[in-house]
Amino acid sequence: MGSIQALRGTRDILPEETSSWQRVESVARSILGRAAYQEIRTPIFEQTDLFERGIGEATDVVGKEMYSFKDRGDRSLTLRPEGTAGVVRAFIEHGLYAQGGVQRLWYTGPMFRYERPQAGRQRQFHQLGVEVLGSVDPRADAEAIAIAADILRALGLKDLHLALNSIGNTDDRQAYRQALIDYLTPHQAELDADSRDRLSRNPLRILDSKDVGTQAVLQQAPNILEYLSPASQTRFEQVKKLLDTLGVTYQIDARLVRGLDYYTHTVFEIQSDNLGAQATVCAGGRYDGLVTELGGPATAAVGWAIGLERLILLLQQLQPSMVTKVDFYLVSRGEAAEAQALVLAQKLRQAEFSVELDLSGSAFGKQFKRADRSGAVACLILGDAEAETQTVQLKWLKTGDQTAIAQAELLSDPDTLRQQIIRSLNAS
């Protein structure tokens, strides 16, 4: 192709798809609003440092997936690869902690990671996420998880499962990490190359390797849940009990570790079997250390993010998106009539009807064909004869009934007109 195309890993969301996106946003917005979450909008790029410190230098996201560049002032900037770091930065920068209590925030927008695109994964993708800052209470974890489940359910999604785990506090994880290294080191030869590599760098990540040999070795590996301190254990028990009480079903997955360094205690993923290799639609957890890590006061926090492309993939498996249809399709021909039609269209719109004005100037026959295809409820016809008398033909496309009516009269009683439209829509 000689012409310019969208960059690898990016794509256009065309009109036939935008209604799905709008539906997701409006469902999420209303559920979050009822739970007292407030929207926050942060910049799409930040100082590179923020992500390096927040997400962790050893993670793949920071190590090889960031879109980083120098600006004209020689500052290193990065297109945000996830939403939490920016929200926490704003939380600290604006002293939101000073307002006391708990901050419940949500956001949505594009994220960027330099990866090879595949099913459910792009370089520019969109997330909708929440961050609950300022509570250690296990109820905060349970509430956040329940709300995520609510949003997915309200959208009609089924066959999702919630995988849950606790990775404890920093000390717990340190102890477990050592135990895992001790166990795996003698088995090094049986591990796949990637896992062998991670043994020194990031041993926890070996747990979710897809390699069968590695998985076999892991069968006998120590379980992280047995390395939790009594306090961490109690905390995890509380979260589980609260989810039970809420009727949220989950499976414990002791192999579930997340890829970003900031997680502590509760971690979870909501997965689908219908997404190919990238099964996770929503993921999150607790991150009690991140706010201090980024220079703020000690603040406990939980959050999650939904991958919107993946969500919409699932939605479209349920039902193809539908095109919005218009009340009136306005057909006109002849100079005077075309001018009157433009005015009539505007007046109808001001009266809150939806109107599509045919601009083609082609023969009436062609315009009718388009009226039909547009799915409009009724067609308005304005030709020389109507222009002369300031009237318009009103034709109900379902029945073919047609009457002449003065333009002024059409606009004089919008309520009756609206009822007629509804009646026509309901008639099969």
Add this chain to the structure above:
RNA sequence: GCGAGCGUAGCCAAGUGGUUAAGGCAGAGGAUUGUGGUUCCUCCAUUCGGCGGUUCGAGUCCGCUCGUUCGCCCCA
């Protein structure tokens, strides 16, 4: 970064060495110069992602390249 598959019109496609690149949808015009969803007619790719090679001859074979899809890594 690695592996595999695939690139023919706006979309779905047939074609697997001989040249006039099927067909369908969508689109444009007409039969019907002011009445749709049916029908009928006409038009709609000097060219097969790009470049180079093999051959008398390439959409078809080979090489490279770009794009895309799926998988690995990793993640939402």
